[in-house]
Amino acid sequence: MNMKRTLVKEALGRESPMESILVKGWVRTRRDSKTFSFVEINDGSCLKNIQIVVDASLPAYAEIGKVTTGAAVSVSGELAASQGKGQKWEIQASNIEVYGTSDETYPLQKKGHSLEYLREIAHLRPRSNLFGCVFRVRNRLAFAVHQFFQQKDFIYVHTPLITANDCEGAGELFRVSSLDLKNLPRQEENGEIDFSKDFFARPTYLTVSGQLEAEIFATAFSNVYTFGPTFRAENSHTSRHASEFWMIEPEMAFCDLEGNMDLAEEIVKYLVGDILDNCQDDLSLFSRFVDKGLLDRLQFVRERPFKRVPYTEAMEILQKSGKKFEYPAEYGANLQSEHERFLSEDHFRCPVTVYDFPKEIKPFYMRSNDDGKTVGAMDLLVPKIGEIVGGSQREERYDVLAENLKRHGLDEKEYWWYLELRQYGTVEHSGFGLGFERMLMFVTGIANIRDVIPFARTPGNAEF
C-alpha cells in the first residue's frame, strides 16, 4: 500500500487524531528512555518539530542507533494526543525507516551556533531553526509582493539582466563578456579592447536596475512592476550590501511624486501586515532570539502613519538637533547613515519619507522642480536599516531631460530610446526601488543581509 505523506505542519494543525499517518523529514534530536525513544522530526514545512514515540518492542527499534541528529527518516504510525506536556500531537510509531544516516561530524548539532559559522555551512543552514524561519518568511514576502501588485492590476514585467547601460551612476557594474581574457581583440587605432567583437557587439553588463526598461512598459501598461535580481560590483563590506540582491521596482504613468510616496508607504505597510498575519510562528522565534522589540515595531509600522518631510526641512531638523554628527548636516550634502538613523530612530521614531533633494546629488532622470534647485526624489527611511526605498518622479519633458543628460556628461545617443519616450506621448510618471532583502531584514529583525539571502554573494564570496 502506498500511503500519502503528511507534512508536519498539517499533522500538527489537525483537529482530530489519525489512525495512520506517514511523515518524512530530518531528525533534530533523539532522547532515549529505557523502553522507548523520543525522536523529533522536522521537514521544513513549519518551525515546529513533530515528536515520534518509538517503542523498544518494535522490530525497527534495533536500528534506533542510526536515528541520529541530521538523519533523513520516514515514520509511519498513529497520530495521537500527546501524553506529555509541550505538544498537542505526537506519533506513536509502528515503523521507522532511515533513508540517509548522519553522524557526530554533522555540523549542525543541536546546540546554538553563531550566524557567522552557519554562513560557512550555507548548504546545511536551511535545516536550522533560525534559517528555516528566515527562508519561509522570504518565500511569503515574495508572494505578498506579487499579491500586492496583482490586486492593484500592476503588470509584472521581466526587465533584462544583461544590459548595455553603464552610466546610471549607480555604482560599479559587472561586465558580461564572452571574449577570451587571454587573447583580447584590440582596436587598431588605439589598442583598446574591441567590444564590437564581443558576444553582443558592444560592452554589456549585469543590470543595476530595471528602471529604464520599466519606464518603457509603464508608458504602455500604465502601472507595472519588476521583481528580480540586480547586481552591483561595489567593494562594500557592510551588513546591508550584497553584490547580488533582489529589487522591486514599480513604475506608474500618470503619477506624480506624491502618488509615488503614497504607494511606497502603502507597500511597506502591506508587506509588514502580511507577514504579521501569516508568519506568526516564525516571527515569534525572531522576537525571542533575534530582536525582542520586533513585534511591537512591526505593529507600530502597520498601524501608524509615516512621516513625510522635505529634504530642506530634514536638514534643518538635523542642524537644530544639537547632536554632533561625524558628517555635518548641510544643504547640498547627502543624507548620511547617521542622519537617516537620527531622523527615523530618534526624532520621528517611525518610518520617514524624505523628498525633494538638491538636483546636484541625484541622477539625471529625476524630474526638476520649479524652484530650479531640487528634484522630485524621495527616500523612505526605516529604523535600524535606513533607506529601504529610493525613488523619484521621472523627468518627462524632452528638453529638460536632454539638458540633464548633458549636465551629467552622458551621451544623448546612448539614450535615444529613453528620449523617444518623451517625444511620443510623454506623460508624468514615477517609480521607486524597494530592496527586497532590506525589507526582509526589517521584517525579521535579522541584522546582516548575508543572513536573509539563501546563498549570499559578497566580495570574495561565491562558494555555494
Next chain:
RNA sequence: UGCUCGGUAGCUCAGCGGUAGAGCAGGUGGCUGUUAACCACUUUGUCGCAGGUUCGAAUCCUGCCCGAGCAGCCA
C-alpha cells in the same frame, strides 16, 4: 577602499611570556513521558599562516590570509 575588532577542541569561548582549559557536541554507563532532558565518567588540539624577538611564544613584534563591525556607495 579607509578605520576598528577578531581567528585557541566539531561548536561557543577563557587563557595574553613558563609549555593548553571550560561549557556544549561526541563516546560509555545510569535514570527518566522526555522535550536545548538529567547525573557520573570520558575522547579530541599544526593555539589562522610565515618570519622575528626571547632561555622559553597561544601570549610580544612584522608581513600575509580569512572573518566581523563601522564609514563611503546604495537597495
